[in-house]
Amino acid sequence: MFPTQKRRIFMLYSHLAPESLLKRTGVDHPSQNLVKASLSSHQRLSQHQLRLYSSDETSSTSGDIIQELKNHVSGFLPMSLVEKFIKGYRALPPYKTHIAPESTPRAQFLIRLAQEYPFSTEETKLVTSEKGTERNPDNVSISDLYYLFEEIFSKNVTYPRSPNPLPEEPDPLQFLLHLRQDVLLITGDLKKGDRTNGGVALEVSLRSLNLLDASLKSLFSRYFDSSFLKLNRLTMMSPSIIFQRIINKERVHPFRGEGWLDIQQRIGPARRLFYFESECSSLPLAFVQVALFPQIATNMNQILGDTPSLRSEKEATCAIFYSISAAEPGLRGIELGNPLIKQSASQLRRELPNLRQFYTLSPIPGFLSWLEKNLKAKPSGTLTNQECASIEKYFPENKASCTVAEIVKKARATSRSAECDEKSILKQIRQSPHLEDLWRPIFMRLCAQYLLTEKRENYQGFCAMDPVTNFHVRNGARVAQLNWCGDMSTERVRQSFGIMVNYQYEFDHIDARNKAYMENGQVDVDETRMRKWITE
Amino acid sequence: MFPTQKRRIFMLYSHLAPESLLKRTGVDHPSQNLVKASLSSHQRLSQHQLRLYSSDETSSTSGDIIQELKNHVSGFLPMSLVEKFIKGYRALPPYKTHIAPESTPRAQFLIRLAQEYPFSTEETKLVTSEKGTERNPDNVSISDLYYLFEEIFSKNVTYPRSPNPLPEEPDPLQFLLHLRQDVLLITGDLKKGDRTNGGVALEVSLRSLNLLDASLKSLFSRYFDSSFLKLNRLTMMSPSIIFQRIINKERVHPFRGEGWLDIQQRIGPARRLFYFESECSSLPLAFVQVALFPQIATNMNQILGDTPSLRSEKEATCAIFYSISAAEPGLRGIELGNPLIKQSASQLRRELPNLRQFYTLSPIPGFLSWLEKNLKAKPSGTLTNQECASIEKYFPENKASCTVAEIVKKARATSRSAECDEKSILKQIRQSPHLEDLWRPIFMRLCAQYLLTEKRENYQGFCAMDPVTNFHVRNGARVAQLNWCGDMSTERVRQSFGIMVNYQYEFDHIDARNKAYMENGQVDVDETRMRKWITE
Incomplete structure (x- = not known):
């Protein structure tokens, strides 16, 4: 086990989520009979729809995988199972907004996982016990979804740092972020849904997914604690995959064309692009774009135009933060923007001692x-x-x-x-x-x-x-x-x-x-x- | 001094250029009176045209810099002088094909450098002594242009490997390659020129530049010996600057648009892009593109189209080399394509033992x-x-x-x-x-x-x-x-x-x-x- 890995596991069990975070999640424990009602409805689902394909030609149903996961209640999961889980999930058709989300394969799998797998976390236990609801003690076992995640992350420590990862190798961290993105999309669509038909099952699905979401969010808030994040400056020496993701995720001032020409102006003289990278992955999690000026900038043309704002960066007294973006929708609710601005400002002050003023140039969307x-x-x-x-x-x-x-x-x-x-x-x-x-x-x-x-x-x-x-x-x-x-x-x-x-x-x-x-x-x-x- | 640096210097003095290389250069020593004739014509040039600008506001004429270089006849040059040289040269207007090349500032500077600076190398000395011409012993001192280059390279050992080089920092290796590119362009244009007027001065300029070119080529053939080159596979983890240069230099099957979308197909499943990187720099020097197939490919649509050529790379028995390019015109005459193909093939065979056949799919330009x-x-x-x-x-x-x-x-x-x-x-x-x-x-x-x-x-x-x-x-x-x-x-x-x-x-x-x-x-x-x- 790697030292950083040890540190993370230590964090995992010693770091309790702040109370404000707990209040925010607002999840509830589904009562036992609702779970049963839902389970029987799921048993009627076509086995075909729930089939998970793994690329090495062994295939199994989602039920099999969930059963396999459940067999490892306390202890690390075998890597082969984790890989099967990732490959299987990825082989299901991507979730797109749907009028009946519960009929899509990914939603069916996630709802079933959320309901059958004993994923409850320290955090959700706190929430539910606060609310005074009762849980079946079998379900409130020590969260071994964490073991699953732990396995996924432990692989990750060695993987994305390798100089030439094969393109087909899955990035487990990205997988978990996309899993939560799906959970959030499905939850949103379920909330909009018609509750007159099958309202009870819908309610159960929603609550289970909320619980799964809270579990993932709690995990992320520990893994992506800003003390574990590394602030990097984007330069032409940075890996292309970082450029590609940042180009795809920039929504405030979108890049023109393929974006690769535009982005070079934004990392050129008197410009900076800083991003947070997790120590478990080289994914950019959030990024901020900064322009250096001799005084406050009041217009986007000054920033994105071709006229240089300074003769030399040493003359800069004013840093303008003109775009702050999260790179992963699966990180919703995890505070990254604030530490990103503050760490970028510190780094700029160390580099350019004449910098005195820090402004944004921000839109007013509403x-x-x-x-x-x-x-x-x-x-x-x-x-x-x-x-x-x-x-x-x-x-x-x-x-x-x-x-x-x-x-x-x-x-x-x-x-x-x-x-x-x-x-x-x-x-x-x-x-x-x-x-x-x-x-x-x-x-x-x-x-x-x-x-x-x-x-x-x-x-x-x-x-x-x-x-x-x-x-x-x-x-x-x-x-x-x-x-x-x-x-x-x-x-x-x-x-x-x-x-x-x-x-x-x-x-x-x-x-x-x-x-x-x-x-x-x-x-x-x-x-x-x-x-x-x-x-x- | 770094170990690699030591090794290079050892190579520098122990590795004699092969005879075939010497014959190819075909340079001649300008006789003494021609040099004088040319010098007096240069003395009439406007000082303004020859002024070199250095970005830190100290400026000097090219004559000053050449004099300073000459003052360090045997020994390492101070780094400040090397930087001045690079900055000064870069501040001169870029050379573009010109009907009277000798009237452009870069040509004037290079011709003067070639004539005044005692740059003769072991190799050119061999050439000239073979031809039986005489050299002024002062001019045939131990080549301290090598010291200049050595300084430039020694800086390079630490620079481009640093994770976040400042964009404004010059890349000395790239500088030397571009210097030779200019020398080749100017030589080509001078050859086309009208020799009835000022034919003698033109002849002198040409011969001096040929000598400078031979000196640079000999240096490059030692530095870019294939045993010093590293074969890399381009992946999305590679630095963006490598992508950018490869996109700009691909001439055989040019990329569409900005190129960044197209290139991802060429490094995707069943595709490879290998490039040679020098140990002195992270510049790509030459690159080859390969597609993997179950049999010979006969059509570019099979290679650049969207249909996958294989279900799994393990099934590949045939590698098709469909594009081989040099990334730097300044490397003309340095053999890189041959070792590039052979090393790529070896690497592919190690990775995919089923590979049996190696073909190209090549144009027939003439x-x-x-x-x-x-x-x-x-x-x-x-x-x-x-x-x-x-x-x-x-x-x-x-x-x-x-x-x-x-x-x-x-x-x-x-x-x-x-x-x-x-x-x-x-x-x-x-x-x-x-x-x-x-x-x-x-x-x-x-x-x-x-x-x-x-x-x-x-x-x-x-x-x-x-x-x-x-x-x-x-x-x-x-x-x-x-x-x-x-x-x-x-x-x-x-x-x-x-x-x-x-x-x-x-x-x-x-x-x-x-x-x-x-x-x-x-x-x-x-x-x-x-x-x-x-x-x-």
């Missing part, structure tokens, strides 16, 4: 959708009297709120093909100084209101309405500056009229700001820069 | 151009009487040789845009069974004649007319099979009417075949497969 709803819900309360007056001076034929609603509707309908269209609503406004003078202060004021005061309910209580705001402010950043036409791409016009926001990370104030937000929902703000957009 | 010339030079001698008769039966309005010349002209004019054109000459022929029955045996017979009997003169005496034939047959391969419509790409239709050839490497017969070819120009052939295309 602004127009909120504004649209708000205008419908309270047409007269959305705009100030003064705003109404100045709009109606220009557009006397309608009520001001209707005029705004019309513009928002047009912006939200912007399509990719309209990007070059000179008639797109934002271009129309920008081409007329009068129109821009009219709309700029109104949209900026509304946007500031949306970012700073609008809240939604989540598991923690209340949080900022905008998910990106919630992410950065929870990390301890503050809202620093709003930028009119900060990103003229189709997507950004649809989301926020092209307005972008800089969040600022002041590392001396991070803890205080995080506390103020978590306790009182307070979003801190740079008042000098934002004063003109804040009402009252 | 076939139609030879045929065109031949038809012009001896219209009646090119075709057999029987061929003439069958052609004239179909096309009675012209002489047979004119009809063939017309078809060849059309094929040679095939343009990229005509690839989809249903009227392209080859498509016309293939769509009519009668036409195909007429032309197929004629073109195949002519192609066999071209490959097997046509010769041209080179430095070794006579060799096969086709450069690809010469390459493989000199390596000890034989001509195994001709494939009608083996590659329907525009380039191949223009070169050889789409005909492709398999060369076969039988490792038991390689030495004998190489000897028969080198001594008698004999091109060995698989008579069973080729009999029908061979006349008499």
